[in-house]
Amino acid sequence: MFNMYSSFKNSENLSWEKILACSLTKPEQLLQHLAEQRSGHLAGQQFEPLAEHLAEHLAVQAGDLELVAKTYPMQINPYIFSLIKTPNDPVWRQVVPDVAELDDSKNILDPLNEENQSPVSNLIHRYPDRVVFLISVRCGAYCRFCMRKRVVGHEDQITRATISEGLKYIRLNPAVQEVILSGGDPFLLKDKQLGNILQSLRNISHVKIIRIHTRVLCTLPQRITPKLVQILKAFQPLYINTHFNHPVEITSQAVKACNLLADAGIPLGCQTVLLKGVNDDSRIMVKLMRKLVQIRVKPYYLHHPDQIKGTGHFQTSPESGLKIMATLRGFLSGLCVPQYMLDLPGGGGKIPLTPEYIIEKKQDSWIVQNYKGKKFVYPLI
Numbered sequence: 001m002f003n004m005y006s007s008f009k010n011s012e013n014l015s016w017e018k019i020l021a022c023s024l025t026k027p028e029q030l031l032q033h034l035a036e037q038r039s040g041h042l043a044g045q046q047f048e049p050l051a052e053h054l055a056e057h058l059a060v061q062a063g064d065l066e067l068v069a070k071t072y073p074m075q076i077n078p079y080i081f082s083l084i085k086t087p088n089d090p091v092w093r094q095v096v097p098d099v100a101e102l103d104d105s106k107n108i109l110d111p112l113n114e115e116n117q118s119p120v121s122n123l124i125h126r127y128p129d130r131v132v133f134l135i136s137v138r139c140g141a142y143c144r145f146c147m148r149k150r151v152v153g154h155e156d157q158i159t160r161a162t163i164s165e166g167l168k169y170i171r172l173n174p175a176v177q178e179v180i181l182s183g184g185d186p187f188l189l190k191d192k193q194l195g196n197i198l199q200s201l202r203n204i205s206h207v208k209i210i211r212i213h214t215r216v217l218c219t220l221p222q223r224i225t226p227k228l229v230q231i232l233k234a235f236q237p238l239y240i241n242t243h244f245n246h247p248v249e250i251t252s253q254a255v256k257a258c259n260l261l262a263d264a265g266i267p268l269g270c271q272t273v274l275l276k277g278v279n280d281d282s283r284i285m286v287k288l289m290r291k292l293v294q295i296r297v298k299p300y301y302l303h304h305p306d307q308i309k310g311t312g313h314f315q316t317s318p319e320s321g322l323k324i325m326a327t328l329r330g331f332l333s334g335l336c337v338p339q340y341m342l343d344l345p346g347g348g349g350k351i352p353l354t355p356e357y358i359i360e361k362k363q364d365s366w367i368v369q370n371y372k373g374k375k376f377v378y379p380l381i
């Protein structure tokens with residue numbers, strides 16, 4: 001494990017299974033691993049000031065963090081670890097447990113009411129023509145802000161039986177035209193398992209569109225292998241929505257994975273989540289959106305963070321999101337501008353939020369302002 005962590009950047013050809021198998025799953029392991037790097041330095045090996053810095057920071061809270069990881073599983077693989085540069089930087093905040101996760105009495109685990117909108121386990125039927133089908137509890141890394149903290153990492157939640165129940169429900173409901181595979185991360189299934197599920201869906205004539213929601217492009221891009229891409233290609237029309245939250249996640253390996261998918265004709269979108277202390281800054285968001293378009297990933301949604309228990313420290317006001325949106329629209333190409341979405345509590349569904357461009361609606365005209373705040377009269381003919 002030590003070698004893979006200390007020299008990850010030189011390990012381009014490692015398989016995703018090997019990388020994943022070396023994940024750190026306990027804060028104590030993370031601390032121990034950092035300590036090993038330090039002792040490596042003392043033994044005359046490569047100097048690792050970063051390890052020293054991270055270990056000192058983590059040691060302050062080590063005991064408390066064990067409690068957090070017992071409640072909400074931790075998983076940090078060597079790839080995502082290699083992106084951490086300092087304590088509390090944007091990648092650290094997304095994957096290292098934080099004591100604030102246990103200090104959240106305002107929020108509940110399922111504010112979007114997914115459980116009550118599930119006619120069978122792990123299948124959410126909220127909108128008339130589409131369902132979200134949860135097929136995996138595993139992920140490349142466990143994100144601390146996850147909206148499904150109640151599901152991820154809990155191996156007993158999704159089984160062969162729940163997957164077959166879900167397929168049966170879809171088969172019996174001709175209104176379902178689109179199936180969104182999610183979890184957890186569907187790409188954590190083995191190729192064969194995923195291929196079988198995709199084939200079962202394609203055998204249902206009323207299912208026209210398959211969409212896969214995945215974060216492996218950011219957390220474990222090595223998972224996008226030529227063999228996986230070949231499997232996916234056989235089930236078009238198939239869309240992939242991924243989830244980059246910060247420009248530092250767009251590494252050469254992430255770009256390689258996106259290229260493999262885009263070159264196979266699979267459209268890629270991105271659902272970024274607005275996260276306090278990670279990306280609630282318009283300069284970061286501008287950079288992220290521009291970079292996404294350059295790697296052929298269309299910014300699709302900017303999600304306002306859901307009020308999920310254990311994620312209160314990431315939450316910010318819709319006003320701050322609207323301010324960021326006002327710095328994107330007009331200043332960047334429309335290709336770079338996602339829709340800013342608020343998912344309503346209780347399962348009411350998503351609504352778009354936009355900065356105010358209509359100032360007044362008169363009988364014969366509207367008074368509007370453009371992206372620079374300049375006012376115009378738009379006549380109603």
Ligand code: SF4
Nearest residue numbers: 139142143146184215
């Ligand atoms: S990869 Fe997605 S499902 Fe998994 S922990 Fe992260 S946000 Fe949650």
